[in-house]
Amino acid sequence: MEKPQLIKDGKRLDGRDFDELRPIRITAGVIKNATGSAYLEWGNNKVLAAVYGPKEVFPKHFADPEKAIVKCRYAMAPFSSLEEHGRAGPNRRATEISKVTREVFENVIMLEQFPSTEIDIFIEILQSDGGTRAAGITAASVALANSGIPIRDMPYAVAAGKIGDQLVIDVNKIEDNYSDADVPVAISPNLGRILLLQMDGNLTKDEFSRLLGMVEKAGTKVMAAQRQAIMEMYKQ
Amino acid sequence: MAEIILPGSKIAMQLKSNGTYIENSSTYANVVGLFDDEKKQFIPLEGLWYPKENDNVIGKIETRRSGVYVVDLDSPYKGIIMSKFEHTRFEDGDIVEATVREFREFDDAMSVVLTRPKKLYGGILLKVKPPKVPRIIGRGSTMINQITEATKSSILVGMNGTIWLKGGDINLASEAIKRIEAEAHISGLTDKIKLMLEEKRKKE
Numbered sequence: 001m002e003k004p005q006l007i008k009d010g011k012r013l014d015g016r017d018f019d020e021l022r023p024i025r026i027t028a029g030v031i032k033n034a035t036g037s038a039y040l041e042w043g044n045n046k047v048l049a050a051v052y053g054p055k056e057v058f059p060k061h062f063a064d065p066e067k068a069i070v071k072c073r074y075a076m077a078p079f080s081s082l083e084e085h086g087r088a089g090p091n092r093r094a095t096e097i098s099k100v101t102r103e104v105f106e107n108v109i110m111l112e113q114f115p116s117t118e119i120d121i122f123i124e125i126l127q128s129d130g131g132t133r134a135a136g137i138t139a140a141s142v143a144l145a146n147s148g149i150p151i152r153d154m155p156y157a158v159a160a161g162k163i164g165d166q167l168v169i170d171v172n173k174i175e176d177n178y179s180d181a182d183v184p185v186a187i188s189p190n191l192g193r194i195l196l197l198q199m200d201g202n203l204t205k206d207e208f209s210r211l212l213g214m215v216e217k218a219g220t221k222v223m224a225a226q227r228q229a230i231m232e233m234y235k236q
Numbered sequence: 237m238a239e240i241i242l243p244g245s246k247i248a249m250q251l252k253s254n255g256t257y258i259e260n261s262s263t264y265a266n267v268v269g270l271f272d273d274e275k276k277q278f279i280p281l282e283g284l285w286y287p288k289e290n291d292n293v294i295g296k297i298e299t300r301r302s303g304v305y306v307v308d309l310d311s312p313y314k315g316i317i318m319s320k321f322e323h324t325r326f327e328d329g330d331i332v333e334a335t336v337r338e339f340r341e342f343d344d345a346m347s348v349v350l351t352r353p354k355k356l357y358g359g360i361l362l363k364v365k366p367p368k369v370p371r372i373i374g375r376g377s378t379m380i381n382q383i384t385e386a387t388k389s390s391i392l393v394g395m396n397g398t399i400w401l402k403g404g405d406i407n408l409a410s411e412a413i414k415r416i417e418a419e420a421h422i423s424g425l426t427d428k429i430k431l432m433l434e435e436k437r438k439k440e
Contacts, residue, residue: 145267145268148284149284150255151267153244
């Protein structure tokens with residue numbers, strides 16, 4: 001298929017600037033049965049995240065007597081996308097994203113406080129439009145804060161990319177499919193650590209460091225949305 | 237003025253309390269909480285129950301196996317009652333109130349060893365978030381006494397966030413408790429609940 005023109009008159013297809021995020025809105029505490037939960041709308045992405053635990057490990061031989069273990073399930077709903085991309089059921093892509101998401105949260109949850117237990121994180125993509133792993137991590141982070149499980153920091157994630165020679169932030173599905181590089185990044189803002197960094201495509205060293213700067217700048221807006229979600233739970 | 241702090245945010249002063257951790261000699265929150273810089277304290281708004289000696293808890297008997305009753309405490313850890321020390325016999329599904337004796341490894345798993353179990357007959361259970369329990373009890377039990385007085389219910393509050401209610405106006409009592417849970421961060425709550433209870437009683 002021929003590559004569509006993704007940039008017209010210095011704007012992207014949906015009229016955004018290169019460093020502009022899609023609107024983000026998060027609601028915390030939407031699932032009462034869960035220890036913590038959050039619902040996120042990020043542009044056309046709709047994500048539900050829930051956290052359960054700490055609880056007894058099952059099967060028992062997975063238990064770690066030194067610390068808690070984290071289990072993460074990222075899944076796309078069968079109706080989440082128009083194309084094959086969001087096919088339901090466990091597949092190579094969902095398994096990979098579950099793994100990298102789990103590693104993000106293993107680095108922030110204070111696992112040593114809960115030996116021989118497990119913490120479950122569920123991320124369900126209800127509607128997808130590119131950058132869902134970033135959206136999932138951002139939502140799960142709010143769900144964790146809502147759960148009261150002690151965490152060192154609230155991570156956020158942003159998907160950055162490159163279209164032609166132009167670096168962009170928060171790629172949507174069509175940009176993602178035809179971009180020259182696609183870089184999801186998860187950052188722990190207070191610890192100043194990068195917890196997830198994947199790259200599909202090519203970037204020069206200079207482009208890469210400029211892109212990271214753009215991600216951090218966009219991150220302040222994502223953090224503000226996360227903060228807003230928690231604040232709304234404690235309105236006076 | 238109290239301010240809401242998110243996990244990972246730095247707290248303006250050195251502080252050792254629930255819901256905080258210290259790294260590189262700075263204090264950070266690890267749960268959502270309120271920091272009051274006048275009283276110099278951090279009050280967690282979210283959190284889990286950490287078993288402490290002499291905590292009163294309420295749970296449900298899950299199973300009985302080799303000399304112990306296993307109690308579901310709605311926490312990461314199971315409660316254990318040694319049946320040889322107790323005269324009362326329990327059935328699966330019984331509701332018990334007990335005191336934490338110790339928190340230790342039992343049968344390859346960390347367990348909460350319970351003592352002085354009391355069987356509770358009838359009534360209903362209500363779940364609240366453990367950090368809100370002190371607020372439901374209130375300073376010197378003022379809050380809980382006020383609810384008991386107005387509704388004539390018997391209420392037992394477990395530190396693990398399980399509350400047992402029996403008799404009286406259960407609906408009103410649980411409504412009041414749910415409201416305290418939702419508004420635990422607001423000051424002057426005792427008076428608000430008092431007003432609410434009085435209004436409801438007048439209607440009847």
